Amino acid sequence: MIESVVKVALPVAESLHIKRNRFNGEVGGKRVAIVTGSHGDELEGQYLCFRLAQEIETLKIKGKLKGTVDIYPALNPLGVDSITRNIPPFDVDMNRTFPGTESGTLPELVAKEVLDSLAGADLVIDIHSSNIFLREIPQVRMDEENSKKLIPLAKEINVDFLWVYPAITVLNSTLAHSLNSIGTKTLVVEMGVGMRITEQYGEQLLEGILNVLSKLEVIECGREFDIRTPLISYGEEVHFINSTHSGVFIPKIKHWIGIKKGDLLGYVVDVLGGEILHAVVSPCDGVVFTLREYPIVYEGSLLARIYENRSCERGQV
């Protein structure tokens, strides 16, 4: 059933309307919510929501839906429909406005209503797709504070990587932090790249979400899932590779394969002069889980993130 989460009038003959699709099974079952689209340029969650809605509807018809599944495909509908990361025209990052407030501005009001509608769920999965600059291997990110309770769930969601990082004050206003801090378990998934859909990643995560829904007895799937065992980083093994020059980045490796210290990752080049400015090499053995997608770079632009792991074989996943 399509339900209204929040509806606020816009100035000229339109409303900002955030909707969810609620699939109700048996009364008293657990509730899991899938949310995406708080950043308008992140579209990987669109495919996932579409496929999940198909799967859950089928299970419901067969009487296999035992709990409630809520799908929120666009927390920032104005942004999603206008290729705008932040909430237009405010240019406010929605994922920095939580928990929001009823008496606040439109982004804060919307954040409050969204948070209230999710609070108390047994699990929330917030799907992101990095931004237009970086491609991410399917992964779950979480801060140390919440890692104990979240890692067991994250291991079931069929991602390749779990990244546990130290708490950062500026991230206190994210949806995930706000929900976790009131006891609503929330996983943040990052996968793919902005403005694109990677069907393969969508199908991979779909399997993982169906697996989690089965484990939580929200659905009776009748299937065994072949769930990947993710690599887990506790922060200190992650190397950030930033460009030393401004120019154009040409990658020379594939995403999510093993590399050795000194392997060439790519070049930053001067197009006008035909010159290689920076031959980017790996500082360690490991695997590239973030790789730059958008070629134009400035000095400092992130080119790759590598998870250091000596057991990774060159060219192997």
Next chain:
Amino acid sequence: MKKELVFELASAHREKQEVFAYTFGRGERSLAIVGPMRGTELQQLYIASQLVKFLTQIEAQGKLAEGIQVTIIPVVNNYSMNIGKRYFTLDNTDINRMFPGYHEGETTQRIAGKVFEFVKGYQIGINLTSFYMTGEFMPHVRTLQTGYEDRELGRKFGLSYYYIRETHPQETATLNYNWQVWGTKAFSLYAGGTDVIDNLNAQIAIDSVIQFMVNMGWIEGELSDINESVLIDDTNLHIVMSKRAGIFYKNREISHYVKEGALLGEIIDPICGESLTQILAPSDGVVFYTHSEALIFENKIAFILVKRSLNEKYS
């Protein structure tokens, strides 16, 4: 005056970005002024340019006190300014959410790091900045509540208000916050609008910086007859939200004194032209902020009043 390169940044195809500081006098690192970090802060650019002009004249006339050093970075983000974009050209990040910066980090972290390295250690820091939403503020000076904020010094600008504001998590990465953590008395100067030059409010802001320097004994000049600023915090403000969306018609401007119930503005149906709602003053007060665009959203801050009775004003 000494012109120094704060940082330079190459680009794939544009001319390299070069950001300079202009330093006046020699001696104790007394005052650092940082101009616009957003490409839309044109009012702030104008103010910074006028301060460079003023300080150049003062120094030439020998009116800058012995042992005082003042530095000013008139613009940090000219790159975005030249293409009409508020945040950084490529990745749309806000330099003023990247402090104290990180020399090995992303581009705007490096820019923030270079700027901070240059202005760190000054006794006083002033950031010429703007509100995240469009609109007009009464020229005022504010600082973030950090535990290090100075409750008196900000009153020496001679503006009507010195506003100490509670810090939100994302503001821990601003210049104001980090200046304070590293021992500088930091102030953010708001001067009317942002993307247009508003001469009257710009002049008030320029005068306030000059007044501050006079008050500190750093330059020769006459002390203004304006009383020291009134110290306010969030409890002194009345935020008036729009209850409807539509065309915004403003009846009152910043600095106006209003009585409870006074008509501040009106929201008009953009199709039928009928009044949807009147915005009334919830208390006596001074109009501190107004929305300035033709359209207004529901739950947008339409006005901010400083709660204050007319009697108090004239007593």
